[in-house]
Amino acid sequence: MNRRMMIKEINALKQARNAVILAHYYQYPEVQDIADFVGDSYALSRKAAETEADTIVFCGVHFMAETAKLLSPEKTVLLPEADAGCPMADRITADDLARYKAENPERTVVCYVNSTAGVKALSDVCVTSANAEKILAHYQDHRLLYVPDKNLGNYVKRKFNLDLEAWPGFCCIHNDLTVELVTTMRKRYPDAALIVHPEAPLDVLDEADYVGGTKGLIEYVKTSPHSQYLVGTEEGLLHEMHKTAPEKDVIVLTPDLRCYDMKKTTLESVHRALKTNTHAIEVDPEVAQGARRAIDKMMALSEQ
Ligand code: SF4
Incomplete structure (x- = not known):
């Protein structure tokens, strides 16, 4: 056909x-x-x-x-x-989290939406890359475990000076970004603004002019005064950037930013x-009920 x-x-x-x-x-x-x-x-x-x-x-x-x-x-x-x-979501199972919670009952568990329903069901609140900062601002006096992305976890930990332990998971696409690559690309495009997703390593985020989730990156390209951008996230996002800001020049940092799944x-x-x-x-009804509670909590806090 x-x-x-x-x-x-x-x-x-x-x-x-x-x-x-x-x-x-x-x-x-x-x-x-x-x-x-x-x-x-x-x-x-x-x-x-x-x-x-x-x-x-x-x-x-x-x-x-x-x-x-x-x-x-x-x-x-x-x-x-x-x-x-999602290889990142697979970095932690519900059994892993149950074991951690039994050993660390004092930790409030925050899960990234990139996680299974079983992990969400054992978490106190869920976050996305778009609202992680807003939601975690409500938990500044808690002792936290953040699963499964160490990069986003460490980024918010530093930003709010949180008592946060980050699970050692990562996105195999964003985690491969390096400062060396950024330096090479900046030399090639000296006038471009560097914009990066927070699933990238902390030292790469430190180089960026803007750090944000997918929606934030699109908005930044649309509204900021630069005419050229080096984009540190999955290449599919450039399609929306071309549509919303056709006059801007967007360049993916490396063709390796391509999620196989x-x-x-x-x-x-x-x-x-x-x-x-x-x-x-x-989804198993009991698991679904627990997972919904973590998502509902996120939605309630992101409205505030
Ligand atoms: S880009 Fe792919 S591997 Fe990375 S977090 Fe998203 S779905 Fe998972």
Whole structure:
């Protein structure tokens, strides 16, 4: 089937099933373009909770579709590629966290949204890269464990001078950024502003003109006066930057900023998901209840 026919069929199936397609900014441009809504983890979670559609096709990785299911348990949530996971989320299991909590009962557990439902269920509050600073500002007098991303954890720890232990997980894409690479690219593009996602190592963040989650990076490119940017996050985000600020020149720091799992989803897999109802996400009801509590807490605090 050619691309035009494929898109036509996706739209027809979507209408017949009263479905909505949600896509993360790291997806392929053609997948972002067929989505009803493109966003970061937080915005997509909110969309999933608000939508009146019967079916959500989640173009992203497993923890994102799982979070959508937690917020819309009565809906069918489909992940087009069953094995699209997140290596960072896999860095901690619910059993690991249960063991840690038994040994460190005094620590309040903050989990990044990039975690399994089982880990969320054992956490006190969830955060995303967009709201981590705002939420953690409420926990300045707590003793904290932050899971699973050591980089974002250490970034907020230093910013608010927190008593925070960071789980030694990381994103294999962002964690590979180095100061050497930044120095080389800055020499090549001396007028460019450097903007970096907080999943990058702390010494790289120290070099940046702006640090922020995906939505923050887009806003910065749109509103700041620079005309050229070196972007330290997954290359898929450049598609949205080109759309929202076409007059700006955005350059990814390295072509290695490409998430293999995010790039598993294609137009073909979205089409198959709608046609064959694959792969439906299910979460154990007891786990779901605990995980929802951590997400509800995040949503309540991010409204304040
Ligand atoms: S970019 Fe990193 S954190 Fe995001 S899904 Fe891929 S591996 Fe996970």
